[in-house]
Amino acid sequence: MEKIRMITPLVEMDGDEMTRILWQKIKEKLILPYVDLKTEYYDLGLKHRDETNDQVTVDSANATLKYGVAVKCATITPNAQRVEEYNLKQMWKSPNGTIRAILDGTVFRAPVLVNGVSPSVRTWKLPITIARHAYGDVYKNTEYRVPGAGKAEIVFTAPDGTETRQTIMNFDGEGVIQGQHNTDKSIASFAHSCFKYALSVRQDLWFSTKDTISKTYDHRFKDIFAELYESEYKAAFEAAGIEYFYTLIDDAVARVIRSKGGFIWALKNYDGDVMSDMVATAFGSLAMMTSVLVSPNGQYEYEAAHGTVTRHYYRYLKGEETSTNPVATIYAWTGALRKRGELDQLPDLCAFADKLEKATIATIESGKMTKDLVALYEGEATGLNSDDFLDAIAQTLNTL
Ligand code: NAP
Ligand code: MG
Numbered sequence: 001m002e003k004i005r006m007i008t009p010l011v012e013m014d015g016d017e018m019t020r021i022l023w024q025k026i027k028e029k030l031i032l033p034y035v036d037l038k039t040e041y042y043d044l045g046l047k048h049r050d051e052t053n054d055q056v057t058v059d060s061a062n063a064t065l066k067y068g069v070a071v072k073c074a075t076i077t078p079n080a081q082r083v084e085e086y087n088l089k090q091m092w093k094s095p096n097g098t099i100r101a102i103l104d105g106t107v108f109r110a111p112v113l114v115n116g117v118s119p120s121v122r123t124w125k126l127p128i129t130i131a132r133h134a135y136g137d138v139y140k141n142t143e144y145r146v147p148g149a150g151k152a153e154i155v156f157t158a159p160d161g162t163e164t165r166q167t168i169m170n171f172d173g174e175g176v177i178q179g180q181h182n183t184d185k186s187i188a189s190f191a192h193s194c195f196k197y198a199l200s201v202r203q204d205l206w207f208s209t210k211d212t213i214s215k216t217y218d219h220r221f222k223d224i225f226a227e228l229y230e231s232e233y234k235a236a237f238e239a240a241g242i243e244y245f246y247t248l249i250d251d252a253v254a255r256v257i258r259s260k261g262g263f264i265w266a267l268k269n270y271d272g273d274v275m276s277d278m279v280a281t282a283f284g285s286l287a288m289m290t291s292v293l294v295s296p297n298g299q300y301e302y303e304a305a306h307g308t309v310t311r312h313y314y315r316y317l318k319g320e321e322t323s324t325n326p327v328a329t330i331y332a333w334t335g336a337l338r339k340r341g342e343l344d345q346l347p348d349l350c351a352f353a354d355k356l357e358k359a360t361i362a363t364i365e366s367g368k369m370t371k372d373l374v375a376l377y378e379g380e381a382t383g384l385n386s387d388d389f390l391d392a393i394a395q396t397l398n399t400l
Pocket of ligand 1: 074096286303305309310
């Protein structure tokens with residue numbers, strides 16, 4: 001059989017621990033036999049990050065800016081224990097944080113659905129994708145414990161020294177205050193990423209904030225989204241037959257629960273943090289959550305939402321069999337290959353990505369899955385180790 005041709009390389013970001021093991025096996029068993037794979041390889045494994053003083057992470061992000069599509073394996077974010085374990089020169093920053101800062105992107109998370117693993121919400125039939133703004137608000141706040149009576153103010157000092165003051169509260173006793181900010185630039189990047197992603201997957205985009213209460217702060221988010229939609233995206237949305245829709249977050253929550261899914265829900269930083277955990281849990285399993293970072297200029301980095309599955313890796317190192325779920329990592333590859341196929345106009349590559357996803361789902365729906373899913377599955381199920389599960393997917397793939 002002739003292998004499927006590629007034109008532009010994918011930026012391949014290898015990673016750590018159990019997911020690094022799965023990475024190799026997924027390529028070997030499910031991609032290399034079918035695709036004449038072209039990648040520009042960056043080893044983001046912690047050892048190599050340390051050897052390069054983390055330059056490799058920066059290089060891989062810059063390569064993503066250059067080529068447009070990356071696929072990333074889960075990586076260790078070092079803490080004190082990891083510094084010791086890997087004898088690191090220093091506690092390197094989170095690779096995802098570094099890449100996100102260079103791409104200035106927004107993270108979109110969506111569950112992979114299979115028949116037999118039902119969402120806790122009965123009406124949900126299609127995935128709900130959460131787009132979380134990843135800058136500012138309460139995550140970059142300044143807090144103050146008010147010790148007693150006194151006046152709290154917001155003071156803004158312009159470069160020429162002009163001060164603008166607003167009273168927050170005249171305290172007559174102890175309390176707390178908090179200062180938060182965001183920038184028009186960051187909000188606009190968030191909006192561009194959301195509009196571009198919605199067009200790329202042809203799904204409606206919902207956006208919600210608490211603008212009825214936060215009449216300046218949250219309202220600014222609402223206005224920036226509305227302005228950019230009108231001036232840059234409305235025609236494309238209409239042509240694609242999709243909708244942009246803003247609503248108050250209270251209303252959005254009620255609508256999400258009553259919906260059948262199949263849309264993107266954009267949220268401010270804190271709302272996105274909380275709602276993505278709620279939606280992910282209600283859909284079933286972290287091992288089935290995919291994630292893609294989209295830059296405002298339309299560059300894409302695909303990955304699994306979970307980490308390096310350390311506990312399984314330590315068992316693997318002891319020679320024990322593990323049943324680590326590769327689905328989200330397979331979907332990182334299919335997402336990246338499909339996007340590369342779209343950009344390079346390679347319909348065979350897109351069709352292969354579709355087929356590999358179909359084979360993955362069909363294998364699970366035939367009752368073969370990793371052990372984490374057996375617990376959630378409503379039918380007869382066999383729990384396989386990772387290798388046997390990947391082989392089963394390859395077998396299904398060959399019948400499609
Ligand atoms: P984790 O790797 O997501 O694993 C947490 C637990 O969830 C696992 O122990 C396992 O539970 C279950 N799990 C997660 N993915 C699974 C899969 N594919 N198949 C089966 N079970 C799965 O999170 P963590 O243990 O908190 O973090 C480990 C390392 O990953 C850390 O060094 C962290 O820095 C890194 N991390 C990286 C990323 C990223 O690169 N995007 C994201 C998060 C964390 P059981 O052990 O009960 O089976
Ligand atoms: Mg959270």
